[in-house]
Amino acid sequence: KNQxxxxxxxxxxxxxxxxxxxxxYTVSPFSNLRWYKQDTGRGPVSLTIMTFSENTKSxxxxxxxxxxxxxQSSLHITASQLSDSASYICVVSYNTNAGKSTFGDGTTLTxxx
Amino acid sequence: xxxxxxxxxxxxKTRGQQVTLSCSPISGHxxxxxxxxxxxxxxxxxxxxxxxxxxxxxxFPGRFSGRQFSNSRSxxxxxxxxxxxxxxYLCASSDGSxxxxxxxxxxxxxxxx
Numbered sequence: 001k002n003q004x005x006x007x008x009x010x011x012x013x014x015x016x017x018x019x020x021x022x023x024x025y026t027v028s029p030f031s032n033l034r035w036y037k038q039d040t041g042r043g044p045v046s047l048t049i050m051t052f053s054e055n056t057k058s059x060x061x062x063x064x065x066x067x068x069x070x071x072q073s074s075l076h077i078t079a080s081q082l083s084d085s086a087s088y089i090c091v092v093s094y095n096t097n098a099g100k101s102t103f104g105d106g107t108t109l110t111x112x113x
Numbered sequence: 114x115x116x117x118x119x120x121x122x123x124x125x126k127t128r129g130q131q132v133t134l135s136c137s138p139i140s141g142h143x144x145x146x147x148x149x150x151x152x153x154x155x156x157x158x159x160x161x162x163x164x165x166x167x168x169x170x171x172x173f174p175g176r177f178s179g180r181q182f183s184n185s186r187s188x189x190x191x192x193x194x195x196x197x198x199x200x201x202y203l204c205a206s207s208d209g210s211x212x213x214x215x216x217x218x219x220x221x222x223x224x225x226x
Contacts, residue, residue: 034214043117043203043217044156089156091215100169101215105155 002027004092006104014112017080021107023073023090031100035064035075036089038106044089047075080111115140117218119204125224131192134221138185138206145187146215147179148203156203162187194225 004025013019025033032051036044048057048064050073056065061078077084090104118137126132138145146161146169158171162181179189185206191198205217 036217041201041220041222043205043219046214046216049214101158103156103158 002094002102004090004102004104006090006107008107010108012110012112013080015080015082018076018078019080019109021075021088023104025071025092025102027092027094027102029094030068031093033066033073034091036091038087038089082111082113085109085111117204117206117216119218119221121221122219123222125226126194128194128196128225130194131190132194132223133188133190134202136187136204136218138187139216142206142208143185144207145181145185146205147189148205149200150203151200159189196225199223199225
């Protein structure tokens with residue numbers, strides 16, 4: 001069964017600190033892995049997308065890594081800001097069709113001043 | 114380039130009624146997918162349409178239906194509403210190509226009373 005597990009479920013950090021969110025998946029065959037940021041009450045916004053051959057992808061202070069052998073991905077946030085408070089969702093696809101994607105339950109990040 | 118537009122943004126319905134939600138995808142995108150997100154829950158895939166044809170469907174009862182028009186705009190309908198249908202309904206569009214990014218709208222908040 002295709003599954004995506006994210007950890008931790010929630011995380012609280014102080015402004016300016018770094019943090020790393022984890023995503024483990026059992027989706028097969030693998031097509032791509034995406035990280036989304038979802039502010040409360042808003043739609044998710046794409047942060048990064050990685051295919052099998054990509055090990056790392058950056059988007060500003062966000063850096064995603066992918067280890068296709070161990071089926072693990074991480075999202076590293078550098079120098080956190082209050083606006084980083086959101087839910088971060090890992091999505092793994094085994095097909096280009098939108099319906100062939102498995103969503104993680106997300107990690108809720110709270111950045112405190 | 115306009116993003117994914119969903120209407121209405123908020124609505125309240127009574128148990129037993131039906132509701133229709135609308136989604137206008139990004140210009141040129143032919144894939145439209147729908148998701149349900151309940152408080153504290155992850156995104157649950159409802160269905161995906163591509164060029165007016167439903168090509169993927171999630172595990173939701175038949176009360177949930179959708180369609181896509183020739184201009185790629187999509188609607189989803191929920192009949193005989195239940196209290197448990199209260200959720201944020203998100204629409205997303207993509208161009209359907211390999212490695213594509215899925216762009217989400219802001220969602221429609223449905224409250225069933």
